[in-house]
Amino acid sequence: MPTITVNCEELFTGLGRKYTLKEFDELCFDFGLEVEAFEEKNDQGQMVVDETKFKVEVPANRYDLLCVEGLIRTLSIFIGSTKHAPRYKAITPTGQRPMQQLKILPATKQVRPFAVAAVLRDITFTADNYKSFIDLQEKLHQNICRKRTLVAIGTHDLDTLKGPFIYDAKPPAQIKFKPLNQTKEFTATEMMELYSLDSHLKPYLPIIRDKPVYPIIYDSNDVVLSMPPIINGEHSKISLKTKNVFIESTATDLTKAKIVLDTLVTMFSQYCAKPFEVEAVEVIQVDGTKVLYPELAYRKEVIDVMDVNDKIGINISAESMANLLTRMCLESKVIAGGKSLEVEVPPVRADILCL
Template sequence: MPTVGIKRDFLFKALGKTYTDEEFEELCFEFGLELDEVTSEKEIISREQGDSKAADASDVILYKIDVPANRYDLLCLEGLVRGLQVFKNKLEAPRYRRLSPDSGEPQRLIITKETAAVRPHAVAAVLRNITFTQERYDSFIELQEKLHQNICRKRSLVAIGTHDLDTICGPFTYTAKAPGDISFRPLNQTKEFTATQLMSLYKTDSHLRHYLPIIEDKPVYPVIYDSNGVVLSMPPIINGDHSRISLQTKNIFIECTATDLTKAKIVLDIIVTMFSEYCAKPFTVEQAEVVYPDGQIFTYPELTYRKEKLSGEFINRKVGISESAEQICQLLTRMCLLSHPLGEEIEVEIPPTRPDIIHACDIMEDAAIAYGFNNVPRTTPRTYTVANQFPLNKLTELLRHDMAAAGFTEALNFALCSQEDIAEKLGKKISDVKAVHISNPKTADFQVRPGNTAIRCA
């Protein structure tokens, strides 16, 4: 589960209420989250790097909150506060709208055919007249990083670029060129580098070196230009310094390049819905056009609302409660799923912030959370069984005790691990390591099994 670190006082200010640690922990539990740790920046640095490194660190209290991996809308303060306020009936879920520009044509991102060899898809949008504070800016940057590590799979599926629109000029071109033909000044650098030089420069960068293998073996690298030839970014590695955003930025051009278009749409929707709150017209997003090599034009962000129907009886039976359709609708509305009874059925509207809602079971789970798991009546099972240990397990336990008594130490490790653990961290190339590779790993921590042992994976 991803962990979100949020400053306690800033969180309470946004919620409009001060909680004790115990009260907030209970609120998180009711909402399906977990308050993992109450700490501070100084405490974290002291624990990881020693007291000497923590001398100048902040004493501000941080809440470390565990968030379900598929709840991308809760990976930042804005989404978390919005969700909790709706859950506590202090706020109605906002309605997100896509608008045309007030004047002129929408910003346009043109994709050339050369990108097919590396990252063929892109989406884009504009946040117009946004107001940043230091806390909002930090949250904006942190959300991008959380999404990169989560749904973007360390930028391999999607890479996010955010740019100060007032420093660049559309239409923009997304293309791919030979590394030696790409030259620009990247973020936090004082001079221009070619793409080849950048790949060498970032080999030792503790943050960016992990993303280099995504494109370093490709014959061409993706790059985005504005109409004046200014480089916006070289995804998925680094943005250009020319268009970097700051506290003074008022208009943000957001582009997401991807190998997976569906995930790119989700990422774009999450970013714009979370931070459109700070625009002059709250919860509105200026649309942008993306032109594919075959001439097709698509408008983003989609911000799609869809409707699902299910029966109240289904939810009652699965959760173990007995509520009317009207009461179930109230429960779902508290989870930002606006619902209405239609006779014996319930119509549920899924907002663009909830891509985790795929089928009826997901809706049922939200109803159970809103009802409160501790409030579900206890029932006696209709069948009784007497538990007993398997003979093999009993023998194994006895052997463990005897081995430990003889002075042996038992190590029980995961069968699977990450590619980084058996290659980069040991100074080797993954191609030189004998390992079974999982074609569709669920997380980056379980990508391979060392050795030649064959395994079956569902």
Template sequence: MPTVAVDKEDLYQLLGRSYTTEEFDELCFEFGIELDEDTTNDCAKGERPQLKIEIPANRYDMLCIEGIAQALNEYLGRSSAPAYSLQPAVPQVTMTIKESTSTIRPYAAAAILRGIKFTQRSYDSFIALQDKLHTNLCRNRTLVAMGTHDLDTLEGPFTYEALPPSEITFIPLNQTKAMDGNQLMEFYEKDKNLGKYLHIIKDSPVFPVILDKNRNVASMPPIINSDRSKITLETTNVFLDITGTDKTKVAIVVNQLVAMFSRYCSTPFSIEPVNVVSEHNKETRVFPDIKPRLMQAEISYINSCLGLNLDVDTIIQLLKKMGLQPKQNESKNDLLDVYIPITRPDVLHQCDIMEDASIAYGYNNLVKTQAQSQA
């Protein structure tokens, strides 16, 4: 399970109260996560205490302090799931995927966060979430890679192409000298961080690249962004690019990024969509898709798995504590229509809905019974 280090004071402030280490450890246990370490007693002078929390590998929404606080506040009944919106509803920016990318990283998504306000710690969290996603869901960038850019340094529309490395020239992030694709491979070969990703594209005759209207390079995924478009604490408009070989995971990643950090936009939880045009493979789509997914779960199934006899209203309230939006089916009394938010791609089957109900009810509250053998 990935371990996420969060600022202790910031998290408790987001949760609306302070906890003793024992109290917070118990809260984590009840929710299904684990407090690995409280660094309060080990901090040097001037250091801020951290909580190191182990998160289930499929809870991508909890890989940052924002997601942990949101999930726990919903569980504690302090808040409900955010209502995400697209503003404007119709995309004003496009990114066109060229057919040349088909041989290397064929899928891409994009989104824009407008009027964002970073503090040093929220900026650090933004970067850390990308690192966690790259390591976990993205399988060290082999399946998906993401880039974040100061939109005010670029101009749409954008294109996502694959070009011979000799035709890609830009100043890479935090460098001062322009290099072409071949020079970049040589330059980063011994880099402890980026060197381990070079193999993903190194032997390809073409490298993927995202360009703006004026052919300025924004990024060469999955290796590095351009220094031109780097984000800083002063950045107010962020352009997100996500590319990969797995279409489903590309969509999950863009959803997680906007879900966690759109809270800092001038209109909280608003996202500007991007029309991603991919005519050659009929994959043209608007990103992000923020519509909740509809799934169904049988009330009798949930009760039978938990050994309970809960009424529909009680189960609905339990599922709301886990960030889901359930309601009773209009034609079948034993059926729940459960709307799954974009933060929860881990919910795939009614057994996952049942598991959320059991967490909200409390495993310690379940009655222990002896399994009955069948003759």
């Protein structure tokens, strides 16, 4: 199962109190997580405990817990220090600001046919949340994205670009741009050679290396944002000064792409000027249809209280069951005279397939 390292000071501030390792272990056990002391090597090569950090192991399908933002949000609701989960909203731009568009061209069907996108508007980065933002992307890439084979995430400084954006696929010899952290341009063919010696990027090269065309995303000025799933462009690199983030995810699995996008924007929209609001992007598909992302869909399920008790082997009241589900970020209320519950599944709970 994946693990995350959390800064104790940030964790305690978010939860509203300090915890010893034993106390936090008990809380995590009650919730269904495992925690241990964080160890790292000192200058002498010995493993020593760093008491300023905890290491938390989370279930593989709890993508909302793969960053400290999600962990604090979820545990706050569990312990009751926060009464309700935030309401996530996808909004369309107002006034003179146009809606961003991403157009998918037919050639992408040969290699990576799907794309979704969103904008985090007026975000404030600090050194800590910026690192968390990058770390979550890497955790998602290794987990639900299956090492970028199913989904690849690109994040860009929107203020350095001009929409609308184009998602295309071209022969590698026709692709040329300055990749992230490089000082000169390379063709896609040259990049494959360059990154064949890169320990971080080398594993991803086989995903597209033998394809006749490579995915490429560029803006209306032909500035390249990324060549997924390998590398972003240097031009649109985000930094601590970035205020508006354009997020694109390309994929071979559309459902997982939507989950990845929802996870990323719900976790980090808390740092936007209007917390938990995400600016929608219009994706124009190959057939001309237009879809707005992110979906951030809520759905309601009705469950039978007696049936749940029987299947789990417990005997609790409808009120107790509703309270327990609400503590797990599944807001619930008793209906039908106590025979049923209406349960709301938020967009952050992709692990809930049905009830």
